[in-house]
Amino acid sequence: MTRVSSIPKATCLRLSLYLRHLDHAADQGSETTSSAQLAAALGATAAQVRKDLSLFGQFGRPGVGYQVEELRQAIRRILGVDRRWPVAVVGVGNLGRALARYREFAERNFDVVALFDIDPAKVGSRIGGVVVSSMEDMDKVVAECGVRLALLAVPAHAAQKAAEALVRAGVTGILNFAPAVVRLPARVVLYPADVSVLLEQLSCQVSAEPARPRSRRGKGGSALTARGFEVE
Amino acid sequence: MTRVSSIPKATCLRLSLYLRHLDHAADQGSETTSSAQLAAALGATAAQVRKDLSLFGQFGRPGVGYQVEELRQAIRRILGVDRRWPVAVVGVGNLGRALARYREFAERNFDVVALFDIDPAKVGSRIGGVVVSSMEDMDKVVAECGVRLALLAVPAHAAQKAAEALVRAGVTGILNFAPAVVRLPARVVLYPADVSVLLEQLSCQVSAEPARPRSRRGKGGSALTARGFEVE
DNA sequence: TAGATTGTTAATCGATTAACAATC
DNA sequence: TAGATTGTTAATCGATTAACAATC
Numbered sequence: 001m002t003r004v005s006s007i008p009k010a011t012c013l014r015l016s017l018y019l020r021h022l023d024h025a026a027d028q029g030s031e032t033t034s035s036a037q038l039a040a041a042l043g044a045t046a047a048q049v050r051k052d053l054s055l056f057g058q059f060g061r062p063g064v065g066y067q068v069e070e071l072r073q074a075i076r077r078i079l080g081v082d083r084r085w086p087v088a089v090v091g092v093g094n095l096g097r098a099l100a101r102y103r104e105f106a107e108r109n110f111d112v113v114a115l116f117d118i119d120p121a122k123v124g125s126r127i128g129g130v131v132v133s134s135m136e137d138m139d140k141v142v143a144e145c146g147v148r149l150a151l152l153a154v155p156a157h158a159a160q161k162a163a164e165a166l167v168r169a170g171v172t173g174i175l176n177f178a179p180a181v182v183r184l185p186a187r188v189v190l191y192p193a194d195v196s197v198l199l200e201q202l203s204c205q206v207s208a209e210p211a212r213p214r215s216r217r218g219k220g221g222s223a224l225t226a227r228g229f230e231v232e
Numbered sequence: 233m234t235r236v237s238s239i240p241k242a243t244c245l246r247l248s249l250y251l252r253h254l255d256h257a258a259d260q261g262s263e264t265t266s267s268a269q270l271a272a273a274l275g276a277t278a279a280q281v282r283k284d285l286s287l288f289g290q291f292g293r294p295g296v297g298y299q300v301e302e303l304r305q306a307i308r309r310i311l312g313v314d315r316r317w318p319v320a321v322v323g324v325g326n327l328g329r330a331l332a333r334y335r336e337f338a339e340r341n342f343d344v345v346a347l348f349d350i351d352p353a354k355v356g357s358r359i360g361g362v363v364v365s366s367m368e369d370m371d372k373v374v375a376e377c378g379v380r381l382a383l384l385a386v387p388a389h390a391a392q393k394a395a396e397a398l399v400r401a402g403v404t405g406i407l408n409f410a411p412a413v414v415r416l417p418a419r420v421v422l423y424p425a426d427v428s429v430l431l432e433q434l435s436c437q438v439s440a441e442p443a444r445p446r447s448r449r450g451k452g453g454s455a456l457t458a459r460g461f462e463v464e
Numbered sequence: 465t466a467g468a469t470t471g472t473t474a475a476t477c478g479a480t481t482a483a484c485a486a487t488c
Numbered sequence: 489t490a491g492a493t494t495g496t497t498a499a500t501c502g503a504t505t506a507a508c509a510a511t512c
Contacts, residue, residue, distance in 0.1 A: 207312030
């Protein structure tokens with residue numbers, strides 16, 4: 001059976017955060033950094049940083065560390081953000097419109113180039129300079145724009161169908177902002193991005209850990225979230 | 233060092249998704265369900281569903297399955313969403329405003345009751361019926377409203393300071409929508425929610441720059457997302 | 465050289481899956 | 489009872505951490 005060689009999800013997330021930190025370091029004028037510094041920024045361990053990077057090659061020099069700019073470019077390449085990604089937004093309600101207009105995407109090489117909505121009253125209008133297309137035109141527009149990634153911002157009841165339409169049109173990666181569980185073929189990468197799901201992660205953790213005696217302090221979740229300054 | 237047994241992050245996420253599915257099942261009029269059905273909906277295994285639930289008690293009956301409504305209430309209680317959570321939004325730019333107005337939150341028991349911005353021109357204005365407060369009033373407003381969760385939607389350069397202000401004011405859970413790495417004390421739960429970080433997860437998996445061939449190879453990603461690329 | 469820090473291997477830890485007795 | 493499905497234990501799998509030789 002064919003196996004899948006994919007980057008561990010946790011590593012993928014950390015790479016993004018390393019990149020954010022390297023951007024910051026570059027802004028500050030730092031030329032080199034080390035696994036220890038990167039780890040400290042995220043609350044991870046130095047070993048984990050080196051392990052993560054070692055999956056993709058050798059980027060540092062023993063005794064010296066990493067060149068900030070060099071590592072930045074390497075991680076951008078690994079994440080695939082050394083090139084531009086045309087992105088579609090499906091559903092231009094309140095959230096969809098905000099996503100369509102959100103400036104930061106372009107700075108990170110994601111361009112919202114296509115919008116879709118089922119409401120004929122919205123089709124043809126412009127949001128942030130992009131025309132809203134009908135769902136019927138999805139195949140055509142997605143192909144023309146070379147879209148492979150999409151943001152799904154439709155109501156829960158429309159999520160499954162809209163997601164399937166995206167997949168048929170050739171999209172292979174979807175962020176699902178709808179409060180619904182969507183099932184797609186395994187080849188499609190689908191992440192839940194519904195803010196209420198994320199809020200539930202907070203309430204779950206926050207109510208699960210009501211002020212405990214200090215001797216039993218939180219293990220702090222993964223290094224990605226918020227490991228403390230406090231150590232013992 | 234002592235550790236706390238907190239709910240595994242992955243379990244927490246699945247619980248949210250089980251809940252979405254149970255909501256759907258309840259809408260459809262289903263009265264019972266099984267670990268196999270829940271698993272199928274998410275692309276997980278039945279064993280995993282039962283294992284997740286077994287962390288919190290016994291909710292099903294052998295040979296019968298789970299009562300949809302009963303399990304729904306149980307999961308709502310575990311996630312802490314059987315009660316209302318007052319939520320603050322910091323930064324009412326494009327994204328912050330959309331978050332402040334997003335309707336779905338209230339349906340899920342999260343009420344946006346406080347807004348903050350550093351811009352004096354925005355302070356005092358209303359968004360979705362909530363007045364924008366100044367950062368100086370944060371301590372007071374957060375205390376008055378009993379806010380423990382916050383959405384951080386400020387620019388990257390302001391994220392660390394704003395997050396620290398939230399923590400000082402008593403907030404213990406934060407979704408970070410800013411494209412910056414934020415470090416906070418371990419007791420605070422902090423999740424990255426920056427959409428560009430999420431998009432990078434997609435581009436990373438979709439372009440799946442596979443590691444140099446090694447003796448070991450990756451597995452297929454968690455059932456929650458989707459399996460990666462098939463190679464070989 | 466001496467000190468620093470890498471890349472990698474081995475040990476640990478945690479999470480997922482398979483199997484099955486219990487039981488409705 | 490016979491069939492179905494749970495909750496749980498043991499086995500597997502993967503990810504994190506510690507340790508260290510290599511090397512700048």
